[in-house]
Amino acid sequence: MSDLSELYQEILLEHNSKPRNFYKLEEADRSADGFNPLCGDKIALYLKLDGDIISEVGFQGSGCAISRASASMLTQSVKGQSVERAEEIFGAFHRMLTEPGEEPDYDALEDLESLAGVAEFPTRIKCAILAWHTLKAALEGTQESATTE
Ligand code: ZN
Numbered sequence: 614m615s616d617l618s619e620l621y622q623e624i625l626l627e628h629n630s631k632p633r634n635f636y637k638l639e640e641a642d643r644s645a646d647g648f649n650p651l652c653g654d655k656i657a658l659y660l661k662l663d664g665d666i667i668s669e670v671g672f673q674g675s676g677c678a679i680s681r682a683s684a685s686m687l688t689q690s691v692k693g694q695s696v697e698r699a700e701e702i703f704g705a706f707h708r709m710l711t712e713p714g715e716e717p718d719y720d721a722l723e724d725l726e727s728l729a730g731v732a733e734f735p736t737r738i739k740c741a742i743l744a745w746h747t748l749k750a751a752l753e754g755t756q757e758s759a760t761t762e
Contacts, residue, residue, distance in 0.1 A: 624727035629678040634688035638671040647674075647747030647759040649739050654680035658747045665695050677740055679731060684744035686724045696752055703745045710738050 638644075638659035647656045654676025661669035670688045674681070691699040705721035706728075713732035731741045739761035750759035 621727040624724055625682045628682035628685040632681055632685035634671045636671045637673055638669055643751040645747050645750035645759055647743045649743045649761040652677055652740050654740055654743050656684055656744055656747050658751050660751050667691050667694055679737055679740040680743050683728055683741045687744045690723055
């Protein structure tokens with residue numbers, strides 16, 4: 614195992630054991646549920662919008678380490694950002710996982726870069742992307758649950 618993947622592992626485990634913004638936002642403007650039937654990961658995401666800015670974000674749920682760590686990193690990276698920027702970060706994250714040969718957009722990714730190794734495990738990509746599909750569903754205000762299927 615390279616030093617880099619050890620570092621990534623550390624970030625991932627740290628987010629999993631101490632997830633950021635792990636709470637239900639009582640006064641959420643938007644919320645959505647997400648489910649990944651392949652792994653059994655469940656997530657509920659809550660957003661507070663201040664105009665076009667995601668001012669607060671919280672999540673709850675249960676699932677594997679990757680789904681939890683990814684949701685935790687998501688809340689950290691989109692909090693305080695515009696909806697447009699959040700979509701750019703999602704785009705960068707999606708590309709990192711589905712086009713691993715391409716140079717990632719490190720500015721957008723920050724800690725999310727630590728999930729790059731997931732690209733080698735197609736079944737786990739759904740674990741990593743679940744929170745992001747749920748974010749999209751919440752932003753679009755669709756009442757339906759997001760699913761990775
Ligand atoms: Zn999972």
